[in-house]
Amino acid sequence: MESSTGKGLDVLSALARRSAEGVRHDSVTELARALDRDRSQLSRTIGALAEEGFVLREDAPRALGPHWRLYAEAQELTAHRLRTDGLTALEGLVAETGESCYLGVLVGDTTVTIAERVPPGSRQLGSWIGRPYPAYCSDCGQALLSDADDEEVAAVLARTEFVRHGPRTPVDVDDFLRRLARTRERGYSVVDEEAEPGLYSVAVPVRDFRDEVVAAVQVVGPRVRLAERTEECARAALRWGRRLEDALRGVERGPG
Template sequence: MLKSSSMGRGMLAILALGARQGAGLPGGTVAGIAADLDKDRSQVSRNLRTGEQEGFLSRTGERTYTLDWSLLTDAQQLTARRLHTDGAVALEHLARDTDEACFLGVLHGAGTVTIGESVPASSNLVGSWLGRPYPAYCSDAGQAALWESSDTEVRTVFAGVDFVRHGPNTPSDVDDFLMRLAAARVRGYSVVDEEAEPGLYSLAVPVRDFKGEVAAALQIVGTKARLEPRRTECAAALVAKGTWLEARLGYRQPLSSQD
């Protein structure tokens, strides 16, 4: 499908130019890109001009095309703004629907930091977590924040980290954490059961951005006695609101092989 459409041909030309820059080359001329793709020069020229008009490419005085990163930068800045504004909406609605404390956290080194929260008075949680770091290996957001990371990447994050016991169920080491992360992926959301502190229970899902990368973790946090019996219904609300927030950040679910 990609090769047969005009949009597909345009994307192939842009990807070929990206491959050149990825190889350390400064850019590409129409003739060079046409040779790379084994395509007609006039067709490639039209595709590159369209890419320039749409803001994906820029052209130097030597008639060499290069990728224009300003579009990606603008998209990333928009994503950051929406993560806070639409994230606040998601938190408010999720807290209202579940009557539990809800948070938005991001990965920062080997820890997580809360960037948004909505805490109903009835949740029985006291104080604010905004800006407070916590070890990712046992935090409410840790598994979800590392959702798309490979085992090697997770091991790199926790290299040199001592898995200090914060609750009765704190992971003992990185292998223990990876086992819990694998189970969370199968389940569709993470369950952090008295890992961060005694009596604390939480559910979390990753929130991906337009690049398909995890931008944050959306969490429901409460006492174990109160939240665990309502896990199924709260998890359903959490997954639905996480999907909504991902759509606001430009994430598109990948098509299945049957689509």
């Protein structure tokens, strides 16, 4: 027999899923039909969840939904895990590639590094943590915007001045969108002397429990060394990016 905790989690999962699918006003009757549950039993489960602050009930219309505080707490947990489990992912990526690795997030039309790890003997001067860089030419801008449609990307960059930072910097939004299309096809971005001369990077998007891109894992180094290792670095970044996604989603992984 399913436990009351299990029933409650099923209800929360169903409400979150249906909300993500665009179902705005879920009644007990509609939810019972969707879950193939007895309406009276489901109503008692929802009542208990509402008392504990997990479900929000509205009288007009008679709507149900996950309480907003669950989203806030989940986002706080995601931010915490990005910094803790993100460092673990970067350490593994550095060990595998021997290159400097970073974790970046999108803030407006810029990217900001929130974690970094560099290999022994790195000549990096200072830290990139907390330093914003234009998304249109940063090491991870394309990866962070890869799930957004072209209209959303154009809106993000609408007021951005496309200043030349390297020999291959995008010249305008249309140029950026053409490069973004290739990133979407590959599943990872390649930034080749767009951020600065001689700099090369590979970045992969990292998605959270909502399947939304919240960060990007980057492998960064000199073009003369990294260009010929693109696929190798991309495979490693994709692997460690998936590990970080599992951590954000609470998925347990075995060793290896």
